[in-house]
Amino acid sequence: MGGTDDLTAEESLAVAREAAESGAEVACRYFREGIANDYKRDRMDPVSKADQEAQDRIVEALRERDPAAAIVGEENDARKTVPDSGTAWIIDPIDGTNNFVRDNRLWGISLARTVDGDPVAAATALPAIGDTYAAGDGRVERNGLECGVSDRTDPSSLIAAPIFGLKQRDRDDYDAVTGYIHHELGDLRRLGSGQTSLALVACGELDAAISTVRMTAWDTVAGAHMVRAGGGRVTDLAGDRWRHDSDSLIATNGEIHEEVLSELRDRLDGERI
Structure with a gap:
């Protein structure tokens, strides 16, 4: 390990859920409200104030619970690379921004906590659909109920x-x-x-x-x-x-x-x- 981790696996999972929900609350204020957006590389790479404000809110929530962790995020001034040692949170405040700005409900707030570069907890909230996915150590849940991968082979x-x-x-x-x-x-x-x-x-x-x-x-x-x-x-x-x-x-x-x-x-x- 790169250092002492102050959060248990269960605590990391709880923080991931809470932070995703806080970001979702912000994003939902802007969804289907006709907000303007800018573009990064081209017209298929939009960014809106919903992305930026949602990330700010998520970072605020994480700083309260896990202040020593690095923040890796898509927007604003967050770092862009995952550290190989220590703890970090990786944030996508709105994954599926093209869907979001076109009023399509397939978008989510996603974040993961890593320790020495490896993920230990994650959450993805899809607030426009009403589903939240989360995973800790060897367990994944949808809306609080354990689920798992398919068994299809054909x-x-x-x-x-x-x-x-x-x-x-x-x-x-x-x-x-x-x-x-x-x-x-x-x-x-x-x-x-x-x-x-x-x-x-x-x-x-x-x-x-x-x-x-x-x-x-x-x-x-x-x-x-x-x-x-x-x-x-x-x-x-x-x-x-x-x-x-x-x-x-x-x-x-x-x-x-x-x-x-x-x-x-x-x-x-x-x-x-």
Whole structure:
């Protein structure tokens, strides 16, 4: 360990839930209220005052309960990298901002606590839908009730979600992954929120979530922790254990993991030749 951790696993989980709910309260004040938004890289990368104010409220809540932890967040002046030692909170104040600003209910407030770079607790609140997903040590819950990954193994019965941003350089990989899902699996769900997709895998609502490109920590860490807590498996494309700095993320119910990896590698190798 990089230092003494003042919170137990249960306390970390409680703080994650409370902070997510506090951020959700702020975000909901602005949802479907016609607020203006700015853009980061391009017109498909919006940011609103709801994102910024929700993150401020979450940080305030975390500072009250866990003042020594570093804050890693998408907005404002938070640091952008996960420390390899000590404790940290990774925050996405609104995951699925494109959905949020278009009045679509598929968006969430997501955060995870890490100790020496590894997640120990996470929560993702979807307030416009009414679901909250949370995971501590070896247990994932939906609205306070324990759940877990699916047990499906027949490829034709599997529903998978591609998790990609909208950078032009990633479009070829996105095409390859969606082509694989369309042709080899049962169905595809593109939700526009990586954390929502991963939470749904953790509780068996989806069977897999796939990204073959590097994603940010705030888009992935909480959900990846939930999938593992729910009995699933999360690796990179090579099959190595996924970390916040991995260059790809394959999350499945575990039963189908090796088959999905093999099929994806074959398809991507063919695309890249």
